[in-house]
Amino acid sequence: MENHRDVVVIGAGAAGLSAALVLTRARANVLVVEDGTPRNAQAAHMHGFVSRDGVDPAEFLEIGRREVVGYGAEFVHARVVDARSHADGGFVVTLDSGVMMTTRAVLDATGLTDELPDIAGVRELWGSAVHHCPHCHGHEVADRNLVVIGGQAPAMTLHQAALLRRYSDRVTLCPHDMDIQENERGRLEAFGVRIKDGTVARLRGDQGRLIGIELVDGTMVECEAAFIAPQPRPNDAILHALGCATVPDTGWVAVEGPGATSVPGVWACGNVVNPRAQVITAAGEASAAAIAITSWLLETDIEAAVERADTSTPRGRS
Ligand SMILES: Cc1cc2nc3c(=O)[nH]c(=O)nc-3n(C[C@H](O)[C@H](O)[C@H](O)COP(=O)(O)OP(=O)(O)OC[C@H]3O[C@@H](n4cnc5c(N)ncnc54)[C@H](O)[C@@H]3O)c2cc1C
16 A cells, blocks of 8 residues: 555545545545444435435445545555654554555544434334434334434434424324423423323334333333434544544534634544534535645645745746
8 A cells, every 4th residue: 555645534434435536536646544334334225315315325335435446546444543743744644454654634534423322222223213313214204103212412302303293293202311391391292292201111123123112110102213312422533633623612623614623734524523414414515625625735735836946946036
């Protein structure tokens, strides 16, 4: 493997692939490092990406990989374990294989990890009958018995419960261990959401299908799909190793404009810096970041050329 690059892209989900496509088409020398754990791997279908609605997420990524490789980017299946500024400029990126790469720029597109609630059955049905996003999967479960399970993100839970009423008139909110204010309860009930108090013990399934939510007192709430609000944890260890500043309120790495972090030469886009990014949003943010990186590489090339010209031209000569 050639070990100096214009850009090392970390992660080959929608964001990393989209950036790599724009960068290689702009003739940058790009390495994409990918460890093969995209966030939506457990979903059979991907929705909301115009022209690709309903495709298998793995097929979507495979098409993207083929396009990027076709323009000359190199892929390596590995995990980036460290990245540091290089004393001579640029960065050193270390893979779990021990290989070290030098690069002028780093684009981090490592996504996020959904921290699932510790309820029996959630992990097994995650992505098939347990969802987090009505925009991604609400249409597919429309007019069915739906349950929203409360948890670590009350605002998102309340929004999910209300939003799902657009899809079904049989929506039940099980607050589980979440406190729910009287006014919030009133708003939801007025809007037709049933509220069933009590702690959730487990999800009951049958041959991979969800059939209900069992509460600790033994009550069964029948449903065919459940929605939860997992805690999003950014996969941002590499950005921290590089010294990128964070947003004080959230602790997430701060970006300005199209993905520029506080460290010149380090960009980040997609879910690693934006938990709300859908596949199409992550791809769009990454495309904009790649164009910004191309301009940044160009500027540094022009500055270097001017410096070389200045030192090789005797003063006073035009
Ligand atoms: C179950 C589920 C279903 C979803 N369905 C939809 C849907 O239908 N429509 C929609 O628009 N959105 C959907 N989403 C959201 C979607 O998954 C994200 O919007 C999208 O994955 C964000 O893309 P990304 O490139 O930022 O991150 P990811 O797709 O997660 O890609 C990040 C990549 O970085 C790699 N990586 C991480 N760390 C390293 C490292 N250190 N070294 C090397 N590689 C690394 C990972 O292997 C991963 O492939 C769904 C999410 C879930 C959880």
